[in-house]
Structures are given as structure tokens and as C-alpha cells.
Amino acid sequence: MISTIKNSFITFLSLTVLFSCSKDFLELKPTDAIEENEVFTNYNNARAALIGAYDQLSSPNFGGLYNPIMSDIMGEDLMINSVDNWNWFTQVYQMNVLPTYTYVDAPWWSGYKLAYDVNKIVENAQSIPGASQEEMNELEGQARALRAYVHLKLVQMYSQAYKRNPNALSIMEADRILGIDEEDLGRSTVQNTYEFIASDLLKSLELLTDLDQDEFDQGFFSKRGAYALLARTYLDIGEWEMARDYAQMAHKDLDLMSINDMYAGFMFRNSETIYAIAYTQEDNNIYLSLPSFYWPVAGYSSMRANDKFVEKFSNDDARAGFFLMEPEIDENRHLILKFGHNAVVGNAERIVIRASEMHLIEAECEAELGNYSKAQDALYLIQSRSYPGVRKSTNTGQELIDEILLERRKELFGEGFRWNDIKRRQLPFVREGNHWVKFNFTSNDPDYYRMTFPIPQSEIDANSNISEADQNEGY
Template sequence: MKKYFIHICFLSVGLLFSTSCSKEFLNRVPYDSAPKTSSLNSASDLLTALNGMYSGMKSVNLFGRTIPILGDLLGGNIYISTKNSGRYIPYNTLTYTVADGDASGLWIDAYSVILRANNIINANVPSSPDVDNIKGQAKAVRALMYFILVTHFAQPYVVNPSGQGVPLVLQYDLFLKPARDKISDVYNQILKDLTDGYNTMNALNSNSSYMNKWAARALQAKVYLYMGDYNNAAIAAQDVVSNSGYKMVTNAAYLGYWANPNPRNDKLETLFEVSFDQVYNLATNSLAFFYDQTGYGDALCTPELYALYTPTDVRRQLIIKGSPVRGANALVVNKYPNKPSNNDDDTKVIRFTDVILILAEANARTGNDAAALSWLNMVATDRDPSFAGYTDTGAALINDILTERRKELAFEGDYYYTNFYRLNLDITNRSNAFPASARQFLASNPRRILPIPQGEMDNNPNIQQNPGY
């Protein structure tokens, strides 16, 4: 990672921990102005730094909008309307290049959050329960950001664990220009950070906008799923389900759950989310504004996804048919109903129902179809009371689980990466809502992963570009 990527946010300690990073930073930051970890001398300092780290995750390039949009747009749950503001068009048409600003912004801001986490992790502050909890949160967030980076910019683990991942930067180094680490090394570091976080964090930290040990364990289950290590995925997911005290949001509370814009402290459904409020929100750059028909309203639900929901499925009520701007047949996403002028919707990152579906798939892939059906139908029959439940076994059961995952986690950025990318599966029917040239998205397409930003290539001679760019 080039020098200005490492130091973009290090203007001062105050700036580091209170604002997000600007992309217009070339040659503007005096290298000797970067703060050292010695500037964090107490638990109070670490807590301030921690809030700055979480603040960085709110970037429009990260969980503010781009991450949840890309997972659904690339997979085909949403498409960009012909009446649009010009955002994410290359992802609609599968024509993004090394100059793409969204890919570059994701890379830069993810590494900025990692640098903030590193500053906390490496701070020379004596161990105590509070310090260990804070450092555990930083490790869990670092793991999450590396998981985002390696899944967006590197081949799936199951394709080639020894392939080129992303640079692992764990210490501050003014002159660092690292090569890409192996995919397996990145995943191993992710698992190590999550294990450390699980062992040192509290079971609940204030509310769901802070990482906790069960969020780390749930993310670990998902990482194992992406690695194809289904035994360990099942163990981690079962630990969360059996021991965390979290509960799945049920049918009766489902719509109210999505209407609530605030973090939770009741262990209902949300293990971790990136939180926005009236003080700190993205306004017209928010995810909600991108879906809102009185805002940009660019992204619409594809007819193929809508057709999967029966009229009695509660999740169908989060899609509104008809738009005054885009016509009577437009399918409007209403999963984020709170307008930016009020309290912005938070971005859910780790949900309990996701863990249940991981547990279902892990059991199915290790030969325990009965357990897999039990977990799968816990979700499916709750969301649609008229549905008697799935009965398939084997490969058909796994397809049922992926379908239910698509319906449950739609519009949360999960679909493409969990249903196709990690399994290296072709997308042969992306949606008729896309241009004809973009209705197939085969595993052999170089754009299945994002390009390393051109700025990184220009300034770091040790890094290699992804094939096909």
C-alpha cells in the first residue's frame, strides 16, 4: 500500500479520530506529522481512538453505501434505473476499470480504518479489562475490513488459497510499500484477529454499533463458510446460537425491526451494525437516499427477486410496487425507510438470522440434512406463515438454503459474495432488467473481483494488478 494510503488520515490525532478520510490527499500530508501509537497513553485515549475507528466505517465508500449496494447489484437483486444520477453505472453494465472511483474509494477507506485499528492494537497501554475489550474491538474491526478487502479484490479462497490476496499491514511504517500477501495468509490473519477479539471482548458493548465477542464469533463462522471449512463454520455458528443470548427477529416484529433507525442493546437480531444518527449521517449520500424515490431512487428491485416472495411473506412488504418517478411497475426497496432529514437507517453488518442460515448450510454440506432443514425452516416458516417448510435433501437442499439466504438478506450487500463469488459459481441469468451484455456474469469474467486502484499501481512498484485489467 503506497505511502499516502497509509498516511491519509494522519493529519493529527484529532483528525484521525473524529473525521472520515478525504480522497483528495496526494502530496498534502507532511510525513513527519503522523502520530505514533505512543500518543495513546490510557484507556480514555483508546476509547477516543475507538470512536474514530468506527466513524471511518461510516464512509460512503464502505458501509455508508457502496458495500451494501455492490453485493446486490453485481448479483442481480437490484439494478440501476434508466432514470438515474449516474452512480454505480459501470457495475450495472459490468464495465468498471482501474480508474473506477468506487473501487478506489473502497480500497482507500478500508485501509484507513485498518490504520486506525492498528493504532489502537499497537498502543503501549497496560492491560486491563477495559483496555483488552477496546483492543479486542479493534482487532475484530480489522478482521472485518480485511475480509471486505480480500473478498472484493482477490479470488475466492476455494479457487486458489495461494493466490494473491491483499497487503497485510499490521504495523505503522512510514516507507511501507508491501506486495500482496497470499489469500490464505489474509484469511489466517482474519481468523486470528477474530479469535483474539472473541477471547477479550465483552459479550455486549453498549449497543449494536460496537463490536462484541459474539459478533466476532458470528463473523468467524462466515469466514469459515467462505473458506469451505464447513465443520468449523458449524461449530462457530452453533456457539453463537446456543450461547450468545441473541434471538432471531420474528415475523410479528420484522417490519418494526427495519423501521427502527437506532442501535439495539436487547440482543434482538443485530450483532453489529454501522450506526448513523442526526449528528453524523451521510444525508443525500446515504444508502436510504439512494433507494428513496424522493431522493436519487436509482436502485430498484429486480422482478426476478420480487417473484421469489409469496404474498404472505413478510419480507415482500419491504418492497413497494410503483413509483411516481419510475412508473407503476417499478419495484421500490423500502428496507431503509428513514429519510436523511430524520434519523438515518443503520447498516446491518452481522445479523443473527445470517448465523442461522450459515448453520443450516454448514450442516447440509457435512451430511446432516435433518439439522440443516430444522435451521432453514426456522427462518422460512417464520417469514412466510403459509409455507409448510422445505423437505429437500442433498444438493437441492443447499439450493434451498441459498434461495432463502437471497430472500432474507436482500439489499444488505450479501447476495453476490455469499451465493456466487465464494463458491465460484456462474451467474447465467442476472436479470432481464440489465442490458443484454450484462445478463451473464460468469466465474471466468475478470470483473468478478475489483481492480487494484490505478493510484496504488502507480505508487507501489511491489503490487500486482488483478488479471484482466
């Protein structure tokens, strides 16, 4: 499939998003399309290319729906309901996907299409006629951050965990535009892929303008966004000091959401938003959207919470209000009230990175480093926001780490983290309670292959450097 993308041209979509990074950067008026040979002839066209690349993230096949939904139902806390699910995501919830399935193929296709499009920006940004050095740097820096974001999601989905085997086959590193006669890219190693992601983000930090939070549109990657992605990257590979340091830089001076903000439906940006996928009325995915699957009415409304997960919330925890038993809608499982519609069905921005996640990364890293008091403080900050009467933890060692990981589940459910959290730490996978498909296996069991997606058959068929022998274990 990657072979068919090599000479793809960039589609530049019309947007109504404004970007306030500087006085005039990316304040783009809606346009139709730009011919490929005109893209890098001037700065306005080049910045339209960047906005077109960002707009691809709102696709339901990638960040707009598939990634966050699948990353939670391949866990133990949430599920697709067993009835009235219109067969959406059922094979993913059952952890019974095949290399030919759309859920495997579509994110891969969408991710690499975006990676190849931003490669054109990376390769041409520094030679745009009439652009200032700051403008060229901003274009390249954001393109590199986007490329890193895509590769990080792909490596989490299609590769073994770094902790399991850093030398295992990973994804392809789409680090340049390939000519039609060039050799296809083969699979890199897990370690090399993470090094590539980190290097892109570190380079983006050199290029991006250092702006205050209120000077930047969170629909685009700022330096703060690059810090957050580096924190995620180093967390995946167990580089605790690096992950902690970048998490602290990412959440610095950000106020956490209030309880009222949390109850507002997670449908638009707030004080702790670091990066959000921006939707407009024009590209609202309607029924193929996050609120369509989560909100109890007006959409597919098929996401449910496991009873054993709901039991982990104290009645005094405001987040317990995200769950509702309503027999007239579902007499067996908890509805989820975390993600609402904004005015019309399916319309809502998706908050992709927020400060609470960064504080929890800090807590996990400090605990791993043996700095238990600092870990307890970071954990308490998140716990006390939604549960003011909670006592600060006195746990240490593995008990403290387990408490922090549980808090990640409570705070970040539905936001697309649980699958990777289980996998990156090689945790046991146990579904119990009212799950309609149950599992119980550890990282030493053969079934653990289910935690990694197969390489799409379409890629194997199209790529001369990837064969059936290179397919992931279990497929």
C-alpha cells in the same frame, strides 16, 4: 497509495454514541481532536481513538454506502434504475469498472486508512499509562476485530474466491505500522489473507469481555460480533464445521426480528442485531446513505428489484411486502421498501450483522456436512418467521443447498451479500427479466473476471512492491 498512509495520523471525530460494555468503558463525551502524540498517554484518549476508528466505517466510501450497495447490484436480484440514477453506481451495475474509478479506489483507500489507524491501537493498547488490564485488552480486542472486518471486506472485493484459487494473489495484509523507510507491502495470497483474518479474530476472542447482549452496545464488536465474523470467514473458505460452530455461538439466545420489526424500515437496531454501523445526526451522510438510494422518495431513490427475483416470493411471505409497483414513480420496476429514513433524510443505522444471517450460515454448513435434518430445521426457522404456513423442507443434497442459498437471497437482499455469495461458491451469473444490463456466464467463462475488482491504479503507482504485472485478471 498505501505509502501515503504509512505515517498518517489518526483523526478522532466527535461522536454522540454511548458505549455500555462496562460501567465506564467508552462513555465518551464529545470532543474535537487529539494530537497524535497524546493519543496513548492515557486511557480516555486511547478509547477516543477507537471510537474515531469505528466512526470511519460510516463513511459512504466504505461501510456506510459503497459496500452494501455495490455488493447487491453486482448480483442478479437488485439494480440501479436505468433512468434518474444521476450516474451513481452505473458502471458497477454494468460490471464495467476500471482501476482508476472512484468505486474501485475509494473503498481501498478507506479500508486501508482504517486498518492503519487500528494498527496504532493494536500496537499501543497494552502500554497505556494508568489503564487496567481489562481496559487495555478491550481496546486491543476491538481493534483486532475491526482490522479483521476491514480485511475480510477487502479480500472479498479485490481477490479471487478461495474456492477458485487459494494461492492466487490477494490483498496486502496491513498487520503493522510501517516506518517511512520500510519496504512497501506486497500482495499476499488468498489463503494467507484468510488465515490472517481468522488469527486476528481468534486473538480478539481472548481479549474481549464476555458480556450478555443487553450489556453491550451493538455499535461495537463484542465477542458475539467476533464469532459472527469468524463464521463469515470460515464460510468463505468452505470450513463448514468451523463456520457452523461460530454461527451458532453468534446467534445463541438472540430472538429473531418480528414481522413488525422487519417492516419498521431496517433503520435501527433490534433484537437480533449483532453489529450495526452507528450514525449520528452529526455524521449522517444525507443523500450518500443507504435509505437515500433505497427509499422510494426523499433521496436518490434509484434502487430497484428485478422482476424475476420478486416472483420468487410467495404472496403469503411477508417479505413480499418489501416490493411495490407504483406507476407514478416507476412504471417498469419494483420499488424497495426495506430501508427507510429515520426522521430526517439519510439518517439510519445500518444493521451489518444479525442473527438471521447466522442461522442461514448454520443451515448451509449443516447441509454441506450432510446433516440434512439440522439444516432443514435452521432453514425452517427463517422461512416460518415471515411465512408461517410454509412447509419444512424435505430436500437433501444439492437441492437443499440450493434452497438455502435462495433463502439467503430472500432474507438478506439489500444487506450486501449477493456478490460474494455468487463468487465464493463460483456460481453461474445470470441476469434476466427486466435488467437493463444482462449477463450469462459461468466460472469457466472469461467474463468471470468481472466478479473481482481490479487493484486500484493509485496503489500500483505508489507501491514499489506491486506492478502492472500484479494486476487482477481481466484488467
